[in-house]
Amino acid sequence: MPLTRVTLERFTAFTHLSLDVSPGINILIGANGTGKTHLMKVCYAACDVSRSGIPFSxxxxxxxxPSGGSPGRLVQRSVGNRSGTATVHRGDMKLDVTFSRDRKLPPGDKDSAWVAQPVQSVYIPVKEMLANAPGFRSLYAAREIHFEEVYKDILDRAYLPKLRGPIDQSRKRLLQSLQDIIGGQITVSNEEFFLRNRNGNLEFTLLAEGIRKLGLLWLLIQNGTLAASSTLFWDEPEANMNPGLIGTLMNFLLELQRGAVQVFIATHSYVVAKELDLRTKDGDDLMFHSFHREENSGEIVSSTASTFHDIDPDPISDTFTDLYDRQVSRSLGGLE
Known part of the structure; x- marks a missing residue:
């Protein structure tokens, strides 16, 4: 069952947020510092613990x-706030945790119903990790290095071997479309990733970062991580991506959604949002979630629309409109 709602109370940047989410694609937009990545990490953590069984907290x-691993630092920094809560829903099931500034991690918060229906999930961070993968997981396990666990997790998913059994037509089509773009298949040798084509194996350190990201998607499809009933979280998919490839990438995400994969992306890109909007077909389920700070209170609030055109406020389009107006003004010699 996909995620259906997330509620945050006095948690990191949020005073109060209750957000219903789509079982299809959720596009999170907003200025820097409006909590998009935090929201996705809360949802990802809830999905991940459904399989690992470790406490949500x-x-x-x-x-x-948070600094020093202190859970109390996840409580919103505001006078009088001593605790914060994060709650994630899947239909009638929910997983929640309350953090306090006055104590360490709360007691174990496993939920038997939540764990009984595990969700396969993957979080793709902004920084591409496959080029730097050799030795990272063993270093992470043995040493206290300052990396969020999403970086180790994405490598765990990428290193999974090929899924056993025949490849269904949907997966075969997605794999072939990615192979056509990147020009080959991805292989692994001694923890090092390579793009294999007719000329041999090309190491990931010599590939453009956009190609590496597409190669990661190829691996996640091949090994079954991205399959029906799974959930994908992707922070700024446009980063280091040729704008000419973004339309193809968004079509790929739409195909995943049509195959019952729930998708969350956080973006600052007009091209990402508009390509999704234009490529949507009947039956697709998209929600655009806009986050902004109230002028008077400074609180982060959200609004949701089913089309990019209906988002309000829309900082992405506002910026492009301003650029267009300035270009017109310049072309007219600065006339109003």
Whole structure:
């Protein structure tokens, strides 16, 4: 069952947020510092613990990485706030945790119903990790290095071997479309990733970062991580991506959604949002969630629309409109 709602009370940047989410694609937009990544990490942690069985509170600390591993630092920094709560819903099921500034991690908060229906999930961070993968997981396990656990997790998913059994037509089509773009298949040798094509194996350190990201998607499809009933979280998919490829990438995400994969992306890109909007077909389920700070209170609030055109406020389009107006003004010699 996909995620259906997330509620945050006095948690990191949020005073209060209750957000219903789509079982299809959720596009999070907003200025820097409006909590988009925090929201996705809360949802990802909830999905991940459904399979790992570790306490929700512990996973949140690992993926958010507050200073000193102190869970109390996840409580919103405001006078009088002593505790904060994060709650994630899947239909009638919910997983919640309350952090306090006055104590360490709360007691174990496993939920038997939540764990009884595990969700396969993957979080793709902004920084691409496959080029730097060799030795990272063993270093992470042995040493206290300052990396959010999402970086170790994405490598765990990428290193999974090929899924056993025949490849269904949907997966085969997605894999082939990615192979056509990147020009080959991805292989692994001694923890090092390579793009294999007719000329041999090309190491990931010599590939453009955009190609590496597409190669990661190829791996996640091949090994079954991204399959029906799974959930994908992707922070700024446009980063280091050729704008000419973004339309193809968004079509790929739409195909995943049509295959019952729930998707969350956080973006600052007009091209990402508009390509999704234009490529949507009947039956697709998209929600655009806009986050902004109230002028008077400074609180982060959200609004939701089913189309990019209906988002209000829309900082992405506002910026492009301003650029267009300035270009027109310049072309007219500065006339109003």
């Amino acid at each position: 512990e996973k949140l600390v690992r993926v958010m990485l």
